[in-house]
Amino acid sequence: MSADIAALLYLVSGVLFILALRGLSSPSSSRQGNMFGMVGMGIAIVTTLAVAAPSDWISWLLIVGGIGLGGGIGAYMARTVKMTDMPQLVAAFHSLVGLAAVFVAAAALYAPEAFGIGAPGHIHAQALVEMSIGVAIGAFTFTGSVIAFAKLNGNMSGKPIILPARHAIHIVMGVAIVLLVWAFTTSADPWLFWAITILALVLGGLMIIPIGGADMPVVVSMLNSYSGWAAAGIGFTLGNTALIITGALVGSSGAILSYIMCKAMNRSFISVILGGFGGDSAAAAGAEEDDRPVKQGAAEDAAFLMKNAGKVIIVPGYGMAVAQAQHALREMADLLKKEGVTVKYAIHPVAGRMPGHMNVLLAEANVPYDEVFELEDINSEFAQSDVAFVIGANDVTNPSAKTDKTSPIYGMPVLNVEDAGTVLFIKRGMSAGYAGVQNELFYRDNTMMLFGDAKKMTEDIVKALGH
Structure with a gap:
């Protein structure tokens, strides 16, 4: 498939994704919006396979097997999940997007020639920046979504788990990740890549643990936004237009939704991240017995x-x-x-x-x-x-x-x-x-x-x- 035709099909796919978001904004048009999204994703997948078609049958077998396995699991979960379990299912899906971003970034690091971003030990500086940012957001999204899933599913208490000096720990880890990203982009050292990944994994969990259950709608929409930005970052690494468009749409719409949720609670986004409802004062209030008739x-x-x-x-x-x-x-x-x-x-x-x-x-x-x-x-x-x-x-x-x-x-x-x-x-x-x-x-x-x-x-x- 020529690059021009692929670009046109990716554009069509992006337009369908935009129409999907528009349709999902209203219950009366949500079915149509879902259909637009599915058709757009189908076009994007077929186009990507046509552009990067492998020459050996083993690769094709792995691709088809992966699509069949993932699609089968997704269809089974969609048909059997209880509506009460939908929030944790969404959180689980976000975690998979973050994990996929980590895996793709790792693949690009160890096989850059397959992605057209250089050769081993000589990866383009721009690709290193995209790769490091993508893996940091992806790793953060993965563990953050896992914690959100555990809280929503009852595997972990929905009450905030307050760690001592948590704000200082978060700031130190955030600064460390930024410094590691800078160091990685100048050296392409794989050890720095994995250091970024591990720190982001830990930070994702630590940031979500102190957030209480009443803030979960904001957390879910926030993680949705992060998963989009992770996908967009990896899209730049892969040079995949559809992934960039999709990630940007998910990231921006999730950010807007998070803002709407915070406004609905009269809270700032920062206050939600720094600590949720149900902290010390709330717990004390809830613990008091009230004998009023x-x-x-x-x-x-x-x-x-x-x-x-x-x-x-x-x-x-x-x-x-x-x-x-x-x-x-x-x-x-x-x-x-x-x-x-x-x-x-x-x-x-x-x-x-x-x-x-x-x-x-x-x-x-x-x-x-x-x-x-x-x-x-x-x-x-x-x-x-x-x-x-x-x-x-x-x-x-x-x-x-x-x-x-x-x-x-x-x-x-x-x-x-x-x-x-x-x-x-x-x-x-x-x-x-x-x-x-x-x-x-x-x-x-x-x-x-x-x-x-x-x-x-x-x-x-x-x-x-x-x-």
């Missing part, structure tokens, strides 16, 4: 209140995801609409454990897109609603974020559920939220607690509505 109700009480309401706003959270209650929730909403009740869904940007987590779950349950609203679009409507039905959301509904300056979530925009006529709150118990902060909403006069599993409670409400 709460109003407790049953499924029949909730069904009666909502059946006689004019407007109900549903607020889903991670508890809904864990209980897999989205289908029962949609059934409940359908019954309410048959009774003439207006039903809407309020989604907080950081509800769940990854960006868009609640939107994905509601889409899986075939909830109409026009009933789902973001925080800024629906917050003013709580005051005109008869019932706010909170299912598994905690920190994002805590009114203390607006009033308690000592709270670690102070200043975070929250859903104004307390403004509704009645708040129905499904929760297993009175434990604090993932940020380690007790929710003041539990003790409000207009709040009725519905203790139990989110799915079971919702199904009982559905039965009560049917009677």
